[in-house]
Amino acid sequence: xxxxxxxxxxxxxxxxxxxxxxxxxxxxxxxxxxxxxxxxxxxxxxxxxxxxxxxxxxxxxxxxxxxxxxxxxxxxxxxxxxxxxxxxxxxxxxxxxxxxxxxxxxxxxxxxxxxxxxxxxxxxxxxxxxxxxxxxxxxxxxxxxxxxxxxxxxxxxxxxxxxxxxxxxxxxxxxxxxxxxxxxxxxxxxxxxxxxxxxxxxxxxxxxxxxxxxxxxxxxxxxxxxxxxxxxxxxxxxxxxxxxxxxxxxxxxxxxxxxxxxxxxxxxxxxxxxxxxxxxxxxxxxxxxxxxxxxxxxxxxxxxxxxxxxxxxxxxxxxxxxx
Amino acid sequence: xxxxxxxxxxxxxxxxxxxxxxxxxxxxxxxxxxxxxxxxxxxxxxxxxxxxxxxxxxxxxxxxxxxxxxxxxxxxxxxxxxxxxxxxxxxxxxxxxxxxxxxxxxxxxxxxxxxxxxxxxxxxxxxxxxxxxxxxxxxxxxxxxxxxxxxxxxxxxxxxxxxxxxxxxxxxxxxxxxxxxxxxxxxxxxxxxxxxxxxxxxxxxxxxxxxxxxxxxxxxxxxxxxxxxxxxxxxxxxxxxxxxxxxxxxxxxxxxx
Ligand code: SF4
Ligand code: SF4
Ligand code: SF4
Numbered sequence: 284x285x286x287x288x289x290x291x292x293x294x295x296x297x298x299x300x301x302x303x304x305x306x307x308x309x310x311x312x313x314x315x316x317x318x319x320x321x322x323x324x325x326x327x328x329x330x331x332x333x334x335x336x337x338x339x340x341x342x343x344x345x346x347x348x349x350x351x352x353x354x355x356x357x358x359x360x361x362x363x364x365x366x367x368x369x370x371x372x373x374x375x376x377x378x379x380x381x382x383x384x385x386x387x388x389x390x391x392x393x394x395x396x397x398x399x400x401x402x403x404x405x406x407x408x409x410x411x412x413x414x415x416x417x418x419x420x421x422x423x424x425x426x427x428x429x430x431x432x433x434x435x436x437x438x439x440x441x442x443x444x445x446x447x448x449x450x451x452x453x454x455x456x457x458x459x460x461x462x463x464x465x466x467x468x469x470x471x472x473x474x475x476x477x478x479x480x481x482x483x484x485x486x487x488x489x490x491x492x493x494x495x496x497x498x499x500x501x502x503x504x505x506x507x508x509x510x511x512x513x514x515x516x517x518x519x520x521x522x523x524x525x526x527x528x529x530x531x532x533x534x535x536x537x538x539x540x541x542x543x544x545x546x547x548x549x550x551x552x553x554x555x556x557x558x559x560x561x562x563x564x565x566x567x568x569x570x571x572x573x574x575x576x577x578x579x580x581x582x583x584x585x586x587x588x589x590x591x592x593x594x595x596x597x598x599x600x601x602x603x604x605x606x
Numbered sequence: 607x608x609x610x611x612x613x614x615x616x617x618x619x620x621x622x623x624x625x626x627x628x629x630x631x632x633x634x635x636x637x638x639x640x641x642x643x644x645x646x647x648x649x650x651x652x653x654x655x656x657x658x659x660x661x662x663x664x665x666x667x668x669x670x671x672x673x674x675x676x677x678x679x680x681x682x683x684x685x686x687x688x689x690x691x692x693x694x695x696x697x698x699x700x701x702x703x704x705x706x707x708x709x710x711x712x713x714x715x716x717x718x719x720x721x722x723x724x725x726x727x728x729x730x731x732x733x734x735x736x737x738x739x740x741x742x743x744x745x746x747x748x749x750x751x752x753x754x755x756x757x758x759x760x761x762x763x764x765x766x767x768x769x770x771x772x773x774x775x776x777x778x779x780x781x782x783x784x785x786x787x788x789x790x791x792x793x794x795x796x797x798x799x800x801x802x803x804x805x806x807x808x809x810x811x812x813x814x815x816x817x818x819x820x821x822x823x824x825x826x827x828x829x830x831x832x833x834x835x836x837x838x839x840x841x842x843x844x845x846x847x848x849x850x851x852x853x854x855x856x857x858x859x860x861x862x863x
Contacts (some may be wrong), residue, residue: 594703
């Protein structure tokens with residue numbers, strides 16, 4: 284159809300014929316979903332990094348407090364924010380087996396179930412870690428128990444971190460999300476968030492986690508930057524609607540969130556700081572580290588905001604050119 | 607048995623009868639509409655094309671909304687109707703986003719206001735609260751008037767044939783653009799229409815297998831699909847697929863003609 288002008292008559296249904304962005308999970312009360320997902324990334328990232336550092340005996344105290352912060356991020360922020368978002372919050376139990384078998388098909392349900400299991404396992408592991416870190420108890424038995432719960436909580440933590448990506452990528456209605464890459468972008472970013480924050484914990488506990496965390500962050504940030512580029516290029520060629528999402532993200536109204544929040548503060552600044560300290564051989568000063576951590580955390584907020592905000596629905600009407 | 611609907615685009619006159627019928631049948635709150643009429647006017651510089659797509663929940667056979675629902679509030683009945691149990695739904699709105707046809711609406715408190723805000727509730731609304739209560743904080747959509755179908759079948763009536771057992775919008779449609787029946791019966795009115803007039807579904811590529819079919823003489827491509835001239839309301843009533851309309855025009859320059 285060689286249409287020169289198109290006038291659309293019925294404004295309330297605009298979203299059905301125009302590529303309009305979803306609002307349920309980002310506008311008004313939907314902002315709670317965004318915040319919940321950010322705390323999900325920060326919390327799970329912190330916990331995953333904490334168990335990595337807990338494997339050795341050098342950073343037991345830092346690992347303990349990082350794990351505690353991660354647990355708080357999920358239990359005190361993520362879950363209550365999700366809960367507040369629900370239209371009927373007191374029916375939350377309906378998502379859990381045996382009241383619902385939806386976990387078989389619904390990533391939302393799986394995610395919530397695994398979040399609760401994660402919190403249970405992680406609580407036990409953190410108690411054990413605390414006993415070890417503060418020399419209240421020791422011995423092979425407690426170490427083995429710690430490793431077992433670490434493994435169980437770690438697996439559940441990965442699922443907690445990744446399920447939101449799967450839940451979003453399941454939606455054929457939003458082509459920009461409808462890709463298997465999304466969960467991995469979210470997971471790697473969460474781990475990078477955790478690495479950034481553990482440096483802050485290290486500053487407080489005095490344990491020397493910074494060099495290891497910095498070198499891991501350096502690699503991870505580069506991988507993340509590449510993954511985001513691949514994601515955007517892939518979306519750009521996936522469909523016209525996904526391409527429009529990419530355009531909205533990098534040139535549209537939320538472009539500042541992408542360039543300032545995700546690219547500059549989330550990736551470039553922390554990366555430059557860690558690369559400079561790598562080449563100069565000198566550790567970044569505490570002030571600079573705190574600055575990098577703040578920038579990275581703003582990046583975490585921006586990433587989820589940007590991705591949710593440019594989730595554009597594919598219009599429903601058939602047309603010559605495929606959306 | 608799988609209930610389905612065929613919508614003849616060439617016959618629809620955009621009278622809004624179906625929208626009104628559904629509102630009355632289900633006492634729909636002020637800012638909520640289950641069926642919708644999506645209308646476009648496209649001017650190519652020489653002539654103006656007008657099209658109307660009546661849309662409603664497609665009662666998909668492979669319904670994403672059912673698969674994503676964490677509470678099993680969205681469920682599929684044996685007769686193919688996708689329904690929502692408002693006593694189970696906790697308002698997560700995942701189904702609203704996952705429905706590739708954007709046919710679900712979350713009933714927020716903002717949407718659930720009086721017909722005449724600031725004034726007394728009308729008798730109609732009061733009756734509705736008893737007969738068809740809506741639950742703010744949950745998600746709603748067209749349910750193929752399943753209450754009418756169930757009540758009709760219980761009386762031995764045939765949905766799609768007997769008015770009492772047929773969806774309200776189908777009964778009301780003055781142009782007879784809507785037809786209801788059993789898709790599993792190859793000799794039903796809907797199966798015949800789909801076969802003879804090249805019925806198609808929206809976004810077949812999603813694999814959702816909708817139960818709402820459309821007939822359009824242009825899109826179907828076959829001559830038999832051309833609606834009789836007298837079924838059209840005027841020479842300007844032509845049907846077309848949609849046009850590109852970006853959310854921010856400057857971003858879509860490349861797609862403009
Ligand atoms: S049209 Fe949407 S709401 Fe209706 S059954 Fe299909 S996916 Fe579900
Ligand atoms: S809003 Fe209700 S019906 Fe929709 S997915 Fe959530 S619980 Fe299920
Ligand atoms: S079938 Fe019934 S519920 Fe669906 S749009 Fe028509 S009148 Fe409304």
